[in-house]
Amino acid sequence: MTLQEIQNLVDRSLFATLAYADAEGRIQIRRVFCTWHRGLAGHLISTNTSSAHVRHFLQDGRASLYVSDDARFEGLNLTGRMTVHFERPWKELLWHEGDEIYYPGGIDDEDYCILEFTADEGRFYRYDGKGILSAPEMAEWDQGRTYADTYTPTLNDANTEEGSNA
Amino acid sequence: MTLQEIQNLVDRSLFATLAYADAEGRIQIRRVFCTWHRGLAGHLISTNTSSAHVRHFLQDGRASLYVSDDARFEGLNLTGRMTVHFERPWKELLWHEGDEIYYPGGIDDEDYCILEFTADEGRFYRYDGKGILSAPEMAEWDQGRTYADTYTPTLNDANTEEGSNA
Numbered sequence: 001m002t003l004q005e006i007q008n009l010v011d012r013s014l015f016a017t018l019a020y021a022d023a024e025g026r027i028q029i030r031r032v033f034c035t036w037h038r039g040l041a042g043h044l045i046s047t048n049t050s051s052a053h054v055r056h057f058l059q060d061g062r063a064s065l066y067v068s069d070d071a072r073f074e075g076l077n078l079t080g081r082m083t084v085h086f087e088r089p090w091k092e093l094l095w096h097e098g099d100e101i102y103y104p105g106g107i108d109d110e111d112y113c114i115l116e117f118t119a120d121e122g123r124f125y126r127y128d129g130k131g132i133l134s135a136p137e138m139a140e141w142d143q144g145r146t147y148a149d150t151y152t153p154t155l156n157d158a159n160t161e162e163g164s165n166a
Numbered sequence: 167m168t169l170q171e172i173q174n175l176v177d178r179s180l181f182a183t184l185a186y187a188d189a190e191g192r193i194q195i196r197r198v199f200c201t202w203h204r205g206l207a208g209h210l211i212s213t214n215t216s217s218a219h220v221r222h223f224l225q226d227g228r229a230s231l232y233v234s235d236d237a238r239f240e241g242l243n244l245t246g247r248m249t250v251h252f253e254r255p256w257k258e259l260l261w262h263e264g265d266e267i268y269y270p271g272g273i274d275d276e277d278y279c280i281l282e283f284t285a286d287e288g289r290f291y292r293y294d295g296k297g298i299l300s301a302p303e304m305a306e307w308d309q310g311r312t313y314a315d316t317y318t319p320t321l322n323d324a325n326t327e328e329g330s331n332a
Contacts, residue, residue, distance in 0.1 A: 015236050019185040019193045026245045026287075027185045027193060029232035066195035070181050079192045121192075 001074070001124050001131065003040070003141050009074050009124075010037055011150035013067045018045070018117070020063040020082070022056060034065070035151035036094060039142030040122065040133065041080070045115040046094045048102075049086075054113060057082040065117050073127045078119035090114040093147065167240070167290050167297065169206070169307050175240050175290075176203055177316035179233045184211070184283070186229040186248070188222060200231070201317035202260060205308030206288065206299065207246070211281040212260045214268075215252075220279060223248040231283050239293045244285035256280040259313065 001009075016034035019027055030053055036044035043065060047054060057063065061081040068075040085091070091107050094114055103109035122133030167175075182200035185193055196219055202210035209231060213220060223229065227247040234241040251257070257273050260280055269275035288299030 017183050017195060017232065019195050019230070021187050021191070021193060025187070025228070027187060027228075027230035028245075028289075029183060029185050029195075029230050029243045030291075031232070031234045031236065031241050062191070062193075064185070064193035064195050066183065066197070068197045070197065075197050077195045079194075123194075125196075 001126050001129075003133075003137070005074075006076055006122075006124050006133070007040060007141075009069055009076055010040060010043075010067055012152070013069070014151055016043065016045070017066040017068075018053070018063055018082075019066070020053065020056060020060075022052075023059075028053065028056075034067070035149050036147050037150055038147045039138065039145040041078075041119040041135075041138040041142050042145075042147065043078075043117040043119075044090070044094060044147060045117070046091075046099075047113060047115055049084075049111045049113045054084055054115070057084050057115065063117060065119070073125075075125040076133075077123045077125075078117070078133075079121050080117055080119040083116045083118070085114040085116055090116075094149075167292050167295075169299075169303070171240075172242055172288075172290050172299070173206060173307075175235055175242055176206060176209075176233055178318070179235070180317055182209065182211070183232040183234075184219070184229055184248075185232070186219065186222060186226075188218075189225075194219065194222075200233070201315050202313050203316055204313045205304065205311040207244075207285040207301075207304040207308050208313065209244075209283040209285075210256075210260060210313060211283070212257075212265075213279060213281055215250075215277045215279045220250055220281070223250050223281065229283060231285065239291075241291040242299075243289045243291075244283070244299075245287050246283055246285040249282045249284070251280040251282055256282075260315075 019029045022028050032045050034045050063082040065078045095107050103112040120135045185195045188194050198211045200211050229248040231244045261273050269278040286301045
């Protein structure tokens with residue numbers, strides 16, 4: 001896969017899978033909405049401060065993030081670190097009208113926070129082969145990029161028609 | 167979710183996500199076909215002996231398996247242990263006509279092996295709440311069950327029409 005093809009996989013995804021080893025060394029896996037990206041290495045996820053994974057990431061940020069398109073047999077595994085943001089600019093960035101149903105207190109709801117995942121290595125998989133994304137490679141590719149919500153529902157609808165299954 | 171609802175989630179899935187901590191402590195995530203189940207705790211995956219995850223599981227079987235239905239906001243995280251099977255009965259069980267394109271040597275191809283994941287704890291997630299599946303609860307539910315391929319393409323097609331995205 002070219003870097004652009006990997007970026008396309010990231011940009012058209014609605015969900016990502018995150019995983020981390022909990023205090024007992026058990027791997028915990030979660031499925032999360034993940035549509036805000038800064039190139040290949042930076043990814044934002046809004047979530048509940050009270051959730052077990054946020055409590056864990058405040059102590060230990062080591063995590064992995066996986067994005068795949070099952071219909072096309074494409075997958076990207078990123079290993080890196082999760083940072084928990086409570087500052088208002090991050091929370092404003094990802095806030096949508098109507099999110100009050102999840103966070104009744106609005107943007108300032110203490111149960112609302114933003115996870116930032118920063119990758120330091122990637123491995124991609126496709127029917128035609130696999131390969132490694134190094135930190136310098138991602139840093140060069142991501143240079144000058146800023147966070148943006150790249151998800152477009154139309155593209156997603158097209159994907160699901162190809163027979164993808166969650 | 168009831169045990170039957172969790173079983174339905176498992177049975178109608180085509181893919182699962184597996185994760186493990188590699189020798190450097192990095193979490194590695196993979197998307198795999200996973201349609202053979204024995205109730206809630208037992209799951210079979212056919213794969214390449216030469217792959218990095220098989221090499222790892224031969225040394226350290228600790229792993230987690232995650233099944234989700236994005237369209238319905240249902241997810242099941244299972245933690246447990248992976249066993250690698252090379253014996254012919256396991257390999258015969260999961261072999262499909264045409265698998266020679268992946269394993270030219272047929273059922274006896276040394277690059278073809280079966281992973282068996284055995285869960286010792288589960289956590290389920292749905293829009294209406296979450297909960298824990300204990301080992302005794304799964305053992306009781308799974309009693310008397312045998313491995314079967316539970317995937318039906320028709321059900322899957324119905325799922326994808328609901329807007330699921332890989």
